[in-house]
Structure formats: structure tokens, C-alpha cells
Amino acid sequence: MLTFADVEAAATRISGRVRRTPVLPAADGVWFKLEFLQHTGSFKARGALNNVLAAAERGELPAAGVIAASGGNAGIAVAWAAAQVGVPAEIHVPVTAPAVKVARLKALGATVVQTGTEYAQSWAASVERARVTGAYQCHAYDQVPMVAGAGTVALELVADVEVDTVLVAVGGGGLIGGIAAALEPTGVRVVSVEPRTASAMHSALAAGEVVPVSVSGVAADSLGAPSVGRIAFDVASRTRMGAVLVSDEDILAARRRLWDEWRIVTETGAAAAYAALSGGAYVPADGERVAVVLCGANTNPADLA
Amino acid sequence: MLTFADVEAAATRISGRVRRTPVLPAADGVWFKLEFLQHTGSFKARGALNNVLAAAERGELPAAGVIAASGGNAGIAVAWAAAQVGVPAEIHVPVTAPAVKVARLKALGATVVQTGTEYAQSWAASVERARVTGAYQCHAYDQVPMVAGAGTVALELVADVEVDTVLVAVGGGGLIGGIAAALEPTGVRVVSVEPRTASAMHSALAAGEVVPVSVSGVAADSLGAPSVGRIAFDVASRTRMGAVLVSDEDILAARRRLWDEWRIVTETGAAAAYAALSGGAYVPADGERVAVVLCGANTNPADLA
Numbered sequence: 001m002l003t004f005a006d007v008e009a010a011a012t013r014i015s016g017r018v019r020r021t022p023v024l025p026a027a028d029g030v031w032f033k034l035e036f037l038q039h040t041g042s043f044k045a046r047g048a049l050n051n052v053l054a055a056a057e058r059g060e061l062p063a064a065g066v067i068a069a070s071g072g073n074a075g076i077a078v079a080w081a082a083a084q085v086g087v088p089a090e091i092h093v094p095v096t097a098p099a100v101k102v103a104r105l106k107a108l109g110a111t112v113v114q115t116g117t118e119y120a121q122s123w124a125a126s127v128e129r130a131r132v133t134g135a136y137q138c139h140a141y142d143q144v145p146m147v148a149g150a151g152t153v154a155l156e157l158v159a160d161v162e163v164d165t166v167l168v169a170v171g172g173g174g175l176i177g178g179i180a181a182a183l184e185p186t187g188v189r190v191v192s193v194e195p196r197t198a199s200a201m202h203s204a205l206a207a208g209e210v211v212p213v214s215v216s217g218v219a220a221d222s223l224g225a226p227s228v229g230r231i232a233f234d235v236a237s238r239t240r241m242g243a244v245l246v247s248d249e250d251i252l253a254a255r256r257r258l259w260d261e262w263r264i265v266t267e268t269g270a271a272a273a274y275a276a277l278s279g280g281a282y283v284p285a286d287g288e289r290v291a292v293v294l295c296g297a298n299t300n301p302a303d304l305a
Numbered sequence: 306m307l308t309f310a311d312v313e314a315a316a317t318r319i320s321g322r323v324r325r326t327p328v329l330p331a332a333d334g335v336w337f338k339l340e341f342l343q344h345t346g347s348f349k350a351r352g353a354l355n356n357v358l359a360a361a362e363r364g365e366l367p368a369a370g371v372i373a374a375s376g377g378n379a380g381i382a383v384a385w386a387a388a389q390v391g392v393p394a395e396i397h398v399p400v401t402a403p404a405v406k407v408a409r410l411k412a413l414g415a416t417v418v419q420t421g422t423e424y425a426q427s428w429a430a431s432v433e434r435a436r437v438t439g440a441y442q443c444h445a446y447d448q449v450p451m452v453a454g455a456g457t458v459a460l461e462l463v464a465d466v467e468v469d470t471v472l473v474a475v476g477g478g479g480l481i482g483g484i485a486a487a488l489e490p491t492g493v494r495v496v497s498v499e500p501r502t503a504s505a506m507h508s509a510l511a512a513g514e515v516v517p518v519s520v521s522g523v524a525a526d527s528l529g530a531p532s533v534g535r536i537a538f539d540v541a542s543r544t545r546m547g548a549v550l551v552s553d554e555d556i557l558a559a560r561r562r563l564w565d566e567w568r569i570v571t572e573t574g575a576a577a578a579y580a581a582l583s584g585g586a587y588v589p590a591d592g593e594r595v596a597v598v599l600c601g602a603n604t605n606p607a608d609l610a
Contacts, residue, residue, distance in 0.1 A: 019329070019330065019331075020330055021329065022327030022328060022329050022338070022339070023327060024324070024327050025324065025325055025344055026324075034327070036331070036568050037329055037567050037568060037569070118461065127476075173427065195460045220310075259606075262342050263341050263342060263602035263603075264342070265348045265568065265570055265606060297568035298568075300610045301564075301570060301606035301607070301609055301610065302606070302607040302609075302610040304606055305605045305606065305607040
């Protein structure tokens with residue numbers, strides 16, 4: 001079970017080693033937490049560094065280093081965190097992973113292993129390799145130190161600004177689980193925002209249990225988890241988290257509007273959080289103060305020209 | 306003569322009507338003032354709004370509204386400020402102005418007048434029109450309320466973080482003049498950064514007087530003033546402002562690095578300020594705390610793909 005204490009311990013552990021990202025008063029009653037400014041271009045750096053440092057503290061970080069399966073933000077963050085701590089990282093991705101992502105992982109010093117054509121195959125290969133090498137396995141989102149580290153973003157947020165509600169884009173729930181645990185003592189409401197076509201958290205909350213979902217759409221690359229993580233689901237259930245769904249059209253319009261009105265570039269997954277506001281899926285009450293976590297910018301900005 | 310009191314009065318006047326942009330602790334000893342998040346995508350919104358509001362206070366804002374000559378950030382900011390105050394704006398640009406800039410001015414409600422092929426011709430046309438219509442003329446950078454408004458960015462900066470030095474990109478000097486006046490009572494050092502090929506401030510400080518310069522290079526669109534403004538030069542002279550020059554190559558590398566390391570998009574002119582650090586033209590002393598003002602992002606981000 002993930003608690004506020006886990007997030008607090010993570011904040012102490014990673015303090016000064018991740019960026020303390022600022023908050024922009026974006027509009028009347030709306031604040032943006034500019035977490036896309038984080039190392040590696042997404043919030044995942046927080047959890048990955050906490051994960052690696054905590055493993056080292058527990059004496060569970062062998063010379064073989066860390067291993068993960070992800071061609072996306074989590075893989076980049078684990079490679080970065082390992083480099084920060086000075087241990088090897090082995091990142092498993094499908095053979096279909098874009099060359100630019102493989103190059104980025106290698107530039108961070110990681111060994112990249114390409115297996116199969118789907119994430120599940122990379123994951124299986126990474127688990128087998130970890131068994132052989134003894135490397136510490138980092139999960140992309142469903143591992144307590146990963147979620148606790150991500151939650152530190154919320155401690156900064158409420159230290160900087162008083163808000164009633166926080167909107168968070170959800171894939172596997174690694175970010176929102178940490179945020180909800182961080183804010184559990186405060187009474188600040190946390191609302192999950194997902195694409196209609198990748199609704200792992202919304203579906204789980206509706207069913208009362210973790211359920212598999214099929215995923216597609218413009219944000220599937222970062223929000224397309226086949227089911228929400230158990231850690232995040234537990235926090236979401238006990239904190240009575242709200243959950244809204246947004247359309248692909250609203251996500252693309254939100255990404256465009258972030259650029260047009262604020263000159264902020266985010267990836268589509270991160271824009272989903274703002275889409276809940278700009279597209280009307282979440283309508284604040286009169287005077288309600290809403291923070292939107294803009295959690296990543298690993299994207300090609302060419303279409304914003 | 307522009308003084309701290311002018312900047313302070315501007316801050317009171319525009320408070321709550323411009324964005325209070327945040328500061329990012331970017332690296333050890335380096336802070337970024339994220340002014341590209343400002344309304345209209347550049348710091349010019351501060352000066353333009355102060356200019357229009359101050360004219361209204363003095364009873365010098367007629368029903369004919371405001372007039373300016375600029376196809377760039379200043380024109381967009383004047384059009385925006387006029388719309389905020391609810392008066393007409395007439396913006397003069399050359400016939401060669403890109404259609405996208407003309408469209409943006411019109412979208413802000415401005416009347417766009419296209420004359421000649423050079424800025425000087427648009428300026429002359431705007432002065433003649435102002436004489437006929439009685440509209441209040443806004444200069445792009447050499448007008449006390451414009452410079453004072455821009456200087457408010459520095460009051461926010463030093464309220465948020467303690468620094469020894471501020472690096473500022475300079476075109477006509479409208480931003481750095483205000484910043485230097487704002488920081489005159491504090492002892493914080495202000496350093497002008499210009500392209501080698503658009504060195505109006507550097508040349509003026511070397512000559513001891515405002516001198517004409519020829520302009521070219523990758524940042525000429527925003528930093529290519531034919532001479533530095535007298536207001537900025539006066540402040541620069543009396544505060545013994547430092548001035549460094551950077552190459553086009555360093556500017557382009559700085560713009561690329563801002564994206565690669567922080568997922569920040571700026572226009573080339575704004576990247577020039579960071580180029581002084583990243584390219585080594587400005588080398589901080591041991592322990593020196595440096596702020597870099599990232600002042601605009603009206604750019605096409607496609608080349609950052």
C-alpha cells in the first residue's frame with residue numbers, strides 16, 4: 001500500500017537531484033505545473049531516480065545495475081537514473097521501436113535489447129534477463145518507489161499554490177497514484193483524465209476492480225496501458241478519485257491551444273489533462289482553483305508550426 | 306530618464322493583467338525566467354499594456370486608439386494591449402510582412418496597413434497616419450512606458466530568486482533598459498547579449514554614444530535594430546552595463562539545447578541570451594548565480610523535430 005509517507009521519503013531521497021519545476025498562473029483559477037521541464041522531458045525521472053536510489057539504500061542494487069522494458073518515457077528515465085547513480089542500465093524495447101528512441105537510450109549510456117514486436121514480449125525478455133543477470137527490475141508504473149517518486153510533483157505543487165483540484169493524465173496510473181497519495185492528507189481533489197480510447201483507470205473505477213482495456217488513439221503511445229496498475233488503483237479507490245474521459249479531438253485541440261496561448265509544447269498524453277478543461281469534460285465550480293499537471297514533452301513539435 | 310520608480314509604477318499598473326511568469330532552477334547556479342509564457346508569446350505584452358494604460362491615465366488615449374509600426378512581437382503586443390483596453394489598434398507593416406503575421410494581427414482585432422518594403426517606410430506611414438487620426442503612437446522599444454513595462458519582468462525575477470547577474474538578449478534595448486532600471490537599486494549585474502551581426506548596444510557602449518549598425522544573421526528578425534534606443538542607452542551607460550557578443554552558430558546551438566535539455570522552445574533572439582552561457586561568451590565566476598531571461602517564443606518549432 002502506497003501512503004503519504006512513501007512520497008515524503010521519496011521527496012527527501014531525490015531532493016536536489018531532480019528539477020523543482022515551477023507553476024504558471026495560466027488563467028483565472030487555472031495553474032499549470034510545468035513538469036515537462038523535468039530531466040528526460042517527463043515526470044518519470046522522479047520515480048526512476050527514487051526507484052534506483054531506494055534499491056541502493058536497501059542493498060538491492062547489484063553491479064549488474066537496472067533493467068526495464070519500455071521504449072518510452074519510463075525507459076528513458078530509468079536509463080537516465082542509472083547514469084546518475086553510476087550503474088549500468090539494460091532497456092528492452094520491441095524491434096519496432098523507432099530508431100530515434102533507441103538512439104536516445106544509447107546516448108544515455110544504456111544497453112538496448114530489442115525483442116519481439118510488442119511491449120509484452122520486451123517485458124518477458126527483461127524479466128528473464130533480470131533473473132540471469134541479477135539486475136534490479138524497474139517497472140514502468142506499478143512499483144511503489146516509482147509511484148512514490150512521481151507523487152513528489154504534488155508536494156511541490158501544493159507548496160507553491162493553493163488549489164482545490166488537480167487534473168492528471170493517466171496511462172498506467174504511476175503519476176496519479178503518487179499524486180493522490182501525496183495529497184491524501186490535504187483534501188485536494190485529484191481527477192483522472194484519460195482518452196476515451198485508453199480508459200484503464202475509468203474502467204477499473206467503474207468495475208470496482210482492475211480490468212483489461214483495449215487501447216488506441218492519438219495518446220496511446222504514452223497513455224495506452226492495457227490495465228491500470230494495482231498500486232494506483234488502490235489509492236484511487238480509497239481516495240474516491242474522480243475520473244473523466246476526453247476525445248482524441250479534444251486532446252489535439254488542447255495540445256494546439258497550449259502552444260497558441262502559452263507557447264508550451266507537450267506530448268499528446270500530457271495535453272490530455274488540459275483537454276479535460278479546454279474541452280469541457282471537467283467543468284470547475286464557481287471559484288474552484290484547478291491545477292493541471294503538464295507531465296511530458298517528448299514529442300515532435302513540427303505540427304505546431 | 307527612466308528610473309526604478311517608472312518600473313515600479315508600471316508593475317502596479319499592469320499587475321493582474323499580464324502573466325506572472327515563473328522561474329526554473331535550470332542547472333547549478335543557473336535560473337531561467339520563463340517570460341516566453343507571457344501573453345502574445347513575448348515580454349512585449351508588458352510594455353505595450355503599460356503604454357496603453359498609462360496613455361489612458363494621462364487622458365492621451367483618443368477614440369482613434371493606438372498606432373504602431375511593427376510586424377513582429379511589438380506589433381502583436383500593441384494589438385493585444387489595445388484589445389485588452391478596448392480601443393482600436395492600427396498596425397503598420399511592410400507589404401513584405403509574412404501572411405501569417407498579418408493574420409495574427411487581424412485575429413487580435415487590429416487594422417493592418419501595409420506600406421513599402423522596409424520597416425522605416427511603415428514607421429513613416431504610421432507617424433503620418435497618427436498625425437491625421439490622432440491615434441496614440443506606440444514605439445516598439447524607445448518610449449519610457451514601453452521600457453518601464455518590460456522592466457517589470459526583473460521585479461518578479463528578484464522577488465523569486467537571489468541572483469548576481471542577469472543575461473538579457475538585446476535588439477533595440479526595450480527589455481534590458483527596463484531590467485537595468487528595475488535592478489539599479491539592487492546591485493544585480495545586467496549583461497547585454499547580442500549577435501555579432503546585430504550589435505547595437507555593444508557598439509554604442511564602445512563608442513560612448515548611440516551609433517548606427519548594420520544588421521544581419523539568424524536573430525535579425527527580433528534583435529536587428531538599426532541602433533539602440535536612447536532610453537536603454539542612457540540606463541546602460543549610467544549602470545555600467547556589461548555587453549557580450551555571440552555567434553549565430555552559438556545562438557542556434559543554444560536554441561537546440563533549450564529544447565533538448567528542458568523542452569523549452571524559444572525564438573532565436575531569445576536563445577541568444579542563453580547562448581552567452583552555453584557558448585562561453587559569458588563565463589560566470591565560481592559561485593556566481595546567473596539568471597537568463599527567455600523572453601519570446603514566436604517561432605516555428607518545426608526544425609526542433
